[in-house]
Amino acid sequence: MNFNLTEEQQMLQDSLRRFLANEYGFDKRRDIIAAGNGLDKPTWNAFAEMGLLGYTLPEEYGGLGGNAMDTLLVMESFGRALVVEPYLSTVVLGAGIIEDAGSEEQKERILPKIASGEEFLAFAHQEPGGRHNLDYVRTEIQKHGADYILNGRKTAVLNAAGAHYLIVSGRRHGRPTEPVSLFLVNHDTSGVEIEEYTTHDGHRVADVILDSVMVSDDDRIGARGQAMPIVEKGVDRAIAALCAEAVGAMEALNETTLDYVKTRQQFGMPLSKFQVVQHRLADMFIAAEQAKSMAILAASMADSDDRKQRREAISMAKALVGQSARFVGQQAVQLHGGMGVTDEMFAAHLFKRLTLINLQFGDADYHLGQVSDGLLKSA
Amino acid sequence: MDLNYTPEQEAFREEVRRFLKDNLPKDIRERVKKRLRPDKAMTQRWQKILFDKGWGASTWPREYGGPGWSPVEQLIFEEECALAGAPRQLDFGLRMVAPVIMTFGNEEQKERYLPRILSGEDWWCQGYSEPGAGSDLASLKTRAVREGDHYVVNGQKTWTTLGQHANWIFCLVRTSNEGKPQEGISFLLIDMNTPGIEVRPITMLDGEHEINEVYFDNVKVPVENLVGEENKGWTYAKFLLGHERTGLANVGQWKAMMKRLRDIAEEQPDGDRVLIENTRFRDRLAQLEIELCALELTVLRVLTDENGPGPQASILKIRGTEIGQALFELVMEAVGPDALAYIPDALEPDYPGSRVGSPDATPAAGDYFNMRKLSIFGGSNEIQRNIIAQRVLGL
Numbered sequence: 001m002n003f004n005l006t007e008e009q010q011m012l013q014d015s016l017r018r019f020l021a022n023e024y025g026f027d028k029r030r031d032i033i034a035a036g037n038g039l040d041k042p043t044w045n046a047f048a049e050m051g052l053l054g055y056t057l058p059e060e061y062g063g064l065g066g067n068a069m070d071t072l073l074v075m076e077s078f079g080r081a082l083v084v085e086p087y088l089s090t091v092v093l094g095a096g097i098i099e100d101a102g103s104e105e106q107k108e109r110i111l112p113k114i115a116s117g118e119e120f121l122a123f124a125h126q127e128p129g130g131r132h133n134l135d136y137v138r139t140e141i142q143k144h145g146a147d148y149i150l151n152g153r154k155t156a157v158l159n160a161a162g163a164h165y166l167i168v169s170g171r172r173h174g175r176p177t178e179p180v181s182l183f184l185v186n187h188d189t190s191g192v193e194i195e196e197y198t199t200h201d202g203h204r205v206a207d208v209i210l211d212s213v214m215v216s217d218d219d220r221i222g223a224r225g226q227a228m229p230i231v232e233k234g235v236d237r238a239i240a241a242l243c244a245e246a247v248g249a250m251e252a253l254n255e256t257t258l259d260y261v262k263t264r265q266q267f268g269m270p271l272s273k274f275q276v277v278q279h280r281l282a283d284m285f286i287a288a289e290q291a292k293s294m295a296i297l298a299a300s301m302a303d304s305d306d307r308k309q310r311r312e313a314i315s316m317a318k319a320l321v322g323q324s325a326r327f328v329g330q331q332a333v334q335l336h337g338g339m340g341v342t343d344e345m346f347a348a349h350l351f352k353r354l355t356l357i358n359l360q361f362g363d364a365d366y367h368l369g370q371v372s373d374g375l376l377k378s379a
Numbered sequence: 380m381d382l383n384y385t386p387e388q389e390a391f392r393e394e395v396r397r398f399l400k401d402n403l404p405k406d407i408r409e410r411v412k413k414r415l416r417p418d419k420a421m422t423q424r425w426q427k428i429l430f431d432k433g434w435g436a437s438t439w440p441r442e443y444g445g446p447g448w449s450p451v452e453q454l455i456f457e458e459e460c461a462l463a464g465a466p467r468q469l470d471f472g473l474r475m476v477a478p479v480i481m482t483f484g485n486e487e488q489k490e491r492y493l494p495r496i497l498s499g500e501d502w503w504c505q506g507y508s509e510p511g512a513g514s515d516l517a518s519l520k521t522r523a524v525r526e527g528d529h530y531v532v533n534g535q536k537t538w539t540t541l542g543q544h545a546n547w548i549f550c551l552v553r554t555s556n557e558g559k560p561q562e563g564i565s566f567l568l569i570d571m572n573t574p575g576i577e578v579r580p581i582t583m584l585d586g587e588h589e590i591n592e593v594y595f596d597n598v599k600v601p602v603e604n605l606v607g608e609e610n611k612g613w614t615y616a617k618f619l620l621g622h623e624r625t626g627l628a629n630v631g632q633w634k635a636m637m638k639r640l641r642d643i644a645e646e647q648p649d650g651d652r653v654l655i656e657n658t659r660f661r662d663r664l665a666q667l668e669i670e671l672c673a674l675e676l677t678v679l680r681v682l683t684d685e686n687g688p689g690p691q692a693s694i695l696k697i698r699g700t701e702i703g704q705a706l707f708e709l710v711m712e713a714v715g716p717d718a719l720a721y722i723p724d725a726l727e728p729d730y731p732g733s734r735v736g737s738p739d740a741t742p743a744a745g746d747y748f749n750m751r752k753l754s755i756f757g758g759s760n761e762i763q764r765n766i767i768a769q770r771v772l773g774l
């Protein structure tokens with residue numbers, strides 16, 4: 001056992017945090033969100049220069065050969081600064097899936113451009129009504145000569161509008177009994193319509209409508225009907241990344257709350273002198289530390305090919321992180337009093353991000369259910 | 380003991396229900412049920428309809444134009460209004476400043492202010508909290524200095540809910556620095572159109588403008604706008620807070636929300652089933668049903684207590700706000716990923732654009748964020764626990 005960072009990881013963390021502290025302040029972030037596309041190009045280019053965008057990719061595709069533990073460090077730092085740029089969708093999910101299951105041609109065409117920051121990816125899998133159920137896919141795949149036609153609607157697709165390629169899941173004739181296949185869809189293919197929205201926490205999500213979208217056999221990712229394991233692994237990696245981001249946001253929220261209660265005077269003394277406040281802060285600290293432990297577990301398992309063990313660890317982490325994020329978020333707002341529910345406080349934005357992280361890729365209840373079902377002997 | 384409603388109370392419920400069916404305008408009901416952005420005209424329109432029926436102030440005695448209902452009848456009325464989708468009436472006038480004026484005001488004040496509160500002509504807001512005086516309300520600094528036949532008020536109030544619509548504000552002001560902080564406070568009624576008053580919006584974390592700061596710069600207030608005695612305002616303030624807290628139990632609203640939540644769970648797809656079939660979710664609904672039932676009975680016990688609501692009102696405030704927050708949290712979790720999108724335009728009636736998921740998803744996250752205020756305002760829940768510890772348990 002060793003929970004220490006390597007010298008390289010420590011340097012990565014230090015330089016990233018320094019960059020974000022200097023270049024990604026509250027007002028800057030607000031401007032980026034207001035600009036509407038959730039992407040500040042100079043910031044993205046700086047990430048590329050730091051090597052972040054290819055950190056986990058193999059060296060032959062312009063990457064640095066890192067793993068999910070490195071993603072943990074990046075996402076934790078992003079969580080502290082509430083970075084809204086499409087790292088999760090492009091680098092963690094998109095590039096991760098292509099690296100795992102893409103053809104050689106797809107990897108060569110796409111991955112170097114991800115590492116260099118030139119192109120973006122989006123994972124279009126979830127569908128309306130699916131809620132947290134990962135295998136709920138009704139998008140239709142129909143054979144059309146040597147090609148395929150896709151019809152369906154995807155929802156909660158992160159950063160779809162800016163993506164050069166969408167990774168789209170579907171089933172033959174949309175039948176639930178048919179296995180899932182994945183296709184790489186170029187964003188300007190005819191029949192792709194994107195309705196994009198800002199989220200409550202300043203990110204970008206979209207509904208993607210696929211109306212007779214033509215793809216070829218070369219666009220498939222992985223073997224026909226064999227995509228569910230690819231989807232699961234990609235999503236598990238995204239969950240591990242979100243857990244890390246939540247930990248960063250919780251740590252930042254605890255720090256800013258601690259500062260606030262030390263300064264805020266009521267009844268002739270700082271709030272921090274009241275025992276009820278001290279115990280609350282202690283519980284918030286405990287919650288964040290427990291979440292951090294589970295985020296580390298998730299990162300250590302995210303690249304594993306042992307499906308059962310990996311999925312169990314990921315669900316345990318997401319459940320506990322979701323619960324902790326809820327507690328820390330709500331209590332931080334409470335301790336800020338009225339200020340905590342205003343738009344001007346960074347704490348309120350950390351709270352919103354933590355709330356929305358819980359709603360993505362399975363909430364705490366859903367993952368508790370996954371762990372619970374796993375306890376059945378038949379599972 | 381008998382937990383059943385009497386036949387008279389059942390008949391009363393039927394009467395209220397019939398009235399609401401016939402008189403609550405459809406556009407208002409739709410707007411409330413869909414939790415769209417509230418609107419001043421809507422609140423005033425509904426107040427006028429109730430006023431014309433003689434039901435403008437459910438909690439007022441007959442001598443001031445109220446219906447003279449018992450506490451149980453008041454609760455029935457509130458519950459039926461909430462279930463029917465009636466907008467919330469404005470508490471600041473009806474349930475906060477009015478009881479203070481009735482109890483501590485002089486005849487002239489009663490005649491001047493109460494009828495206009497009842498009819499909805501005046502829109503009141505609350506001037507209690509200040510940037511430095513939140514939970515520690517008695518540390519407030521807004522000063523009122525007597526100069527001849529008026530006071531000159533200087534200072535700043537904050538968290539003024541719907542102050543942007545108000546033409547009157549009731550304020551706690553400091554009139555003396557002698558003795559304990561509580562001893563130098565007075566209760567003033569101030570016309571919002573007086574020169575020197577400035578209202579500035581505060582954007583909340585849900586992106587909405589509901590709250591304001593109110594600045595007072597040499598604002599001249601006639602001495603006849605003082606309620607009761609100078610420097611006795613703290614007594615009136617506490618009296619008012621007792622009324623506010625009883626109202627914050629909000630049982631009627633939460634019962635309507637519970638019904639809405641159940642409807643959502645019956646409709647919301649959860650993959651291949653509907654959400655109500657998800658036992659993990661259903662257990663949480665059931666838990667809330669139990670807690671709400673316990674709260675309702677506790678409210679009835681407190682309201683029918685001949686000694687009136689004492690410090691026990693703090694139980695209602697704590698439990699009422701916790702249950703309310705849990706309900707909105709569950710609505711958000713019910714719609715799940717559909718709650719992510721922030722589409723503020725979709726909170727207006729007749730929004731023509733596209734939305735994500737069902738209309739229930741549109742306000743879900745914003746409501747959840749906004750409702751965090753419940754455990755903070757009206758005396759934070761930490762302060763309520765202090766009140767229970769000190770005044771009920773004698774610690």
